[in-house]
Amino acid sequence: MRSRGTRPRWRAGAGRTPTRSRRCSRRWRRAAAAAAPPPAAVHAHAVKLGLGGGAHVGSALVAAYASGGDGAAAARALRAAPTPVAWNALVSGHTRAGRHGEARRAFAAMVRAGAAPTRVTFVAVLAACGKARDARLGAQVHARVVGSGAVLLLPPPGAAKVENALLEMYAECGDMGSAWRLFDGMRVRGVVAWTSMVSGLARAGRAGEARGLFDRMPERDTVSWTAMIDGYVRAARFREALEVFREMQYSGARADEFTMVSVITACAQLGALEMGEWARVYMSRQGIGMDVVVGNALIDMYSKCGSIERALAVFKDMHRRDKFTWTNVILGLAVNGYGEEAIDMFHRMIRVSEAPDEVTFVGVLTACTHAGLVDKGREFFLSMTDTYKIAPNVVHYGCIVDLLGRAGRIAEALETIDQMPMGPNATILGTLLAACRLHGNAEIGESVAERLLQMDPGNSVAYILLSNMYAKSNKWEDVRRLRQAIMEKGIKKEPGCSLIEMNGVIYEFVAGDRSHPMSKEIYSKLEEIITGLKNTGYVPDITEVFVEVAEEEKQKVIYCHSEKLAIAFALLSPESNSVIRIVKNLRMCLDCHNAIKLITRVSVPSALNDQLLMVDGQQYSIEIILAVTLDIGLSLVVWSKAIFYGTAAFG
């Protein structure tokens, strides 16, 4: 028998599963609702035909008004024909419109009016409780369900929906204990219930247990596979998410838009551009459509992979755009160093009347930071409350502190921190400390570090930045004192870790890593590179070494930083990609920055190098195009996520 993984492509679309067709019908209904004439017109027409008072028309109108978001009209239509079906239509219509508060109030009103809820009502109100995280009402509804016998008296197929809705409600509210009890007691445990448990566990931060349950599922469909993939994405276990996607393909289950959004999100977080591109090709081959959410995820993926051109190409191709589309493209431009363009994009967003939200403003403020537009940033910050009625949160204050701090306006940044209504958190103090280090302001730096350590005594970032600051101003006595304290308190810094994708495989290197099977070759390649650099005048910069070791040891520490290992690994491979892209968890250290710059100088004809070398105004953000030989254009993009936020430590 031919294995499923190698079945011919032309069969890939054959044999629709029931799930697939159910989804299609759901989508069709959604599309039909969008294309339908406004409920008011239908209503008028029905009255003209003398059908205005009929119970069927009445409940259909309630449903149409409520799911269209017109609660007042829905309530009027209900008063005209207050049948049980119309009440159900009101509750479920509100739920469908995403107005969970309205749905819960409608349920309460229904009970007060003395109308008996049916299982349709229960299903709708439970969904609303789950989405709104309203466990209290959820439990009350549960009691009513039990009292009404909706579960026990009904034959299993009808009861299953109510039971599943209850289970899902508890899972969404994070009450996995109640969810488990229901799950264990179910007479019929279908794929829906299993899937609710899997995603509930994953949402509760229990991805391992979710996987255990997933592996025990008697049957898996598109939705369950997607739930598991997304579960790993939520747990920040992106490589495992992609691994499950691979297993899904072998299993013969079909992926859809939902699956691909989770896959693309995983690629985005890994900086796995190759894999992300492949996902897109896979979609078109499999006939999976591109909806807004997929487009939004693609924009984010390309931006995080440093390919703003491709992000913009997706943006241009999208015929429907929403708040996420605009926000993602603004963030992408800002983070890739196109501050002015990001601000232009924001103005375009306002022009098409898409309402910005708090995340949009994070993008706008980041853009101002990158473009060095301090006053404009402040204006935008003020406009949040004045014009857009959005209360700034800690993150926005963090942006302002970063904006002022990077511009060297340390005193104003400090003032901002002291005026924050919610008070600073450790992240913001770290941002200010980084600014102090950047501008060599030791006085404020010291007091900020003190505050930061008071708030979070084990904060390694504070020690590292402070130590870097002392080293920069040659205060070696202070550096030594600090390192002593670090040793005594046993403070450990987060290990530096770099990811690199080679031919569709994602490799991870931590500092000093020797776990790669080709470790020996990697280190000797690295040595070869370093020797080459030294011949052209490279001097290792050990001022940022955090650990207390002898001078010669410090060089060794620096040589095995994770990004250097990743670069050596990439240059080692004869089948090396034309683009080498490294994603790192921490900011690059000064030595890696210098070394990488030199690697390109050594290997690149200088004219080409000068033309293409781009530093985005900050000394740590690099995009270098590297040609190893005259005839092979090899581009090396070293991009650290941490570059763009002023708080990360070095390593």
Add this chain to the structure above:
DNA sequence: ATAGGGTTAG
């Protein structure tokens, strides 16, 4: 009129 999975910051 009816149950499960998707996107942005820190």
